[in-house]
Amino acid sequence: MAQFHPLTITDIHHTIRDAVVLTLRPQDPAAFTFTQGQYLTFRQDFDGTELRRNYSICAGLDDGVLQVGIKKVEGGAFSTFANERLQVGDTLHAMPPMGKFHTQIEPAKAKAYVGFAGGSGITPVLSILKTVLHREPGSTFTLVYANRAVNTIMFREELEDLKNRYMGRLTIIHVLEAGQDMDLFSGRVDQEKCALLFKHWIDIKSVDMAFICGPEPMMLGIASALEAHGLTKDQIKFELFGESQQGRLAKQAVSARAESGSGTQATITVDGTTRQFVMPADQSVLEAALANNLDAPFACKAGVCSTCKAKVLEGEYEMLSNHALEDYEVEQGYVLTCQCYPLGDSLVIDYDTH
Ligand SMILES: Cc1cc2nc3c(=O)[nH]c(=O)nc-3n(C[C@H](O)[C@H](O)[C@H](O)COP(=O)(O)OP(=O)(O)OC[C@H]3O[C@@H](n4cnc5c(N)ncnc54)[C@H](O)[C@@H]3O)c2cc1C
Ligand code: FES
Incomplete structure (x- = not known):
């Protein structure tokens, strides 16, 4: 069960200065069949101490690759190692994909999704939105993506490309702590900000499913806003990237x-x-x-x-x-x-x- 499998790194690229996207080739591809929004658990030895860390798959089901995106956390053991030391050809060890941050894909249905991501919380949401847009041709996706500043936005170019490819079906709202002209798109994504977005930009009444991934206070604020605007608990899915993992x-x-x-x-x-x-x-x-x-x-x-x-x-x-x-x-x-x-x-x- 807690079996770790070797994966070779076949490509590394920096989506921003402090984040890498690793492309992985599993020795046993069948063990790494995934569902959009799932994560991998990696194991790495640091001077005799084994650390285990989770990283969400950022690839969509139809991308034909297995990829994770890792943002460097200040002083963070694994994320710094991934950003600064890993090289193409290196081997990592991970458990098969896990996690329930997804809903069933229904190609014949036309659904309205909304996704909220904070910082590196974009990774599973990206996997979900790419899969939904490709496999549910009648569905739409609105992404609200919170970051500190423009230069910390992971996957910015890829998201722009997706917006062009799925013209009219993918809407992206960037909310930055600094550097935006309009107040609506500045500051933190909290309950109040969501209420404003629902008033001016997102037709929340038509939303079928919401995905939220980011820091806990942000997730709680968004969930409260969604519920206050009529979504039920079943319509809201969470993935928390815990800030402290020492138990x-x-x-x-x-x-x-x-x-x-x-x-x-x-x-x-x-x-x-x-x-x-x-x-x-x-x-x-x-x-x-x-x-x-x-x-x-x-x-x-x-x-x-x-x-x-x-x-x-x-x-x-x-x-x-x-x-x-x-x-x-x-x-x-x-x-x-x-x-x-x-x-x-x-x-x-x-x-x-x-
Ligand atoms: C299900 C799941 C999926 C995840 N997916 C991703 C992903 O796709 N991409 C990604 O970059 N991360 C993801 N994470 C977070 C990741 O697992 C690590 O927690 C993170 O990379 C820090 O690990 P580290 O070993 O570098 O830092 P550590 O050595 O564990 O921590 C160093 C210091 O940083 C603080 N810290 C730890 N994590 C964070 C954080 N996320 N934000 C701010 N401060 C933190 C700690 O409290 C500590 O003080 C995910 C977490 C979970 C639970
Ligand atoms: S090991 Fe992560 S929830 Fe228990």
């Missing part, structure tokens, strides 16, 4: 919890292998699985990416943080195991049920 929230919360003395009898299945052991109340299911030599999948360990998703078949539990699973998945018993702690005497977890 601090979980640790703090757990230390505040009462410790249960005798531990929990855990039964955990990963990739057909089942192990039984006693786990302490202050250990996450993911950490317990890893400590017991199960090859459980994970990346952010912060409740953001859903790589560690599994199903609870039996037992009481608590999930401390969830930025990735949808309500219906939680109702069905799915958990982010990096955020899941036992509450009772026994817990049965299956990573293989999807």
Whole structure:
């Protein structure tokens, strides 16, 4: 399950100074069949410490390539490595595509989509919009793209080309923190800005589906505005690119919890292998699985990416943080195991049920 596959870098280009687009050729192409909007989890060793990071596929389904776009984060380990050290011919290791940031493509339907992206949050939205425009000839897409300034806009030229290719079907609204003449297109994309955009530029009543990817405060503001203008939760899809992926929230919360003395009898299945052991109340299911030599999948360990998703078949539990699973998945018993702690005497977890 948590299997990593080698991918060769066949091309690297800088879409802006601080962001690279990597074209990847998997050794096992079948393992990397993807759906628009999905992400890859990469594994890289940094002086003996293994880091795992998620990067969304920015290619559309019909582009014939596998590409990710990585923006350099100041002081960021993997993103700096990707921007400054990687070269064509190098090999990276990634898990097969994952993620639910997509809706079904329906070629016969004419739908109106709106996408909101902040900074590097454009990557999955780009994959979605390219796929929708190509595969649903009657559909339209409006992109609201927030950036600091013109020179930080990833994929600016590609977006312009797409606008020309899909004349009348793709609308792009750039909102910049600085450097725009009109107030409407300046500042941050928050609830108030959305209300203005819906009044003057976007016919929100006709929108069928909205996609949002960016920093959390931006996502929450946009979602509130969309709901206030009549969209239901089912019509809004999120992808959060978590800013802190150390799992601090979980640790703090757990230390505040009462410790249960005798531990929990855990039964955990990963990739057909089942192990039984006693786990302490202050250990996450993911950490317990890893400590017991199960090859459980994970990346952010912060409740953001859903790589560690599994199903609870039996037992009481608590999930401390969830930025990735949808309500219906939680109702069905799915958990982010990096955020899941036992509450009772026994817990049965299956990573293989999807
Ligand atoms: C599902 C998913 C998909 C993602 N897709 C992409 C993508 O397509 N392109 C992309 O560039 N990134 C993407 N990310 C973010 C990416 O996984 C990393 O978090 C990011 O590149 C930073 O990793 P790092 O190792 O360079 O920094 P780290 O060494 O982890 O962090 C260094 C410092 O930067 C802060 N930091 C971490 N991440 C961010 C951030 N995103 N913005 C601002 N500050 C941050 C940390 O709090 C820390 O202080 C995605 C994340 C998720 C969960
Ligand atoms: S590892 Fe990312 S949500 Fe658990």
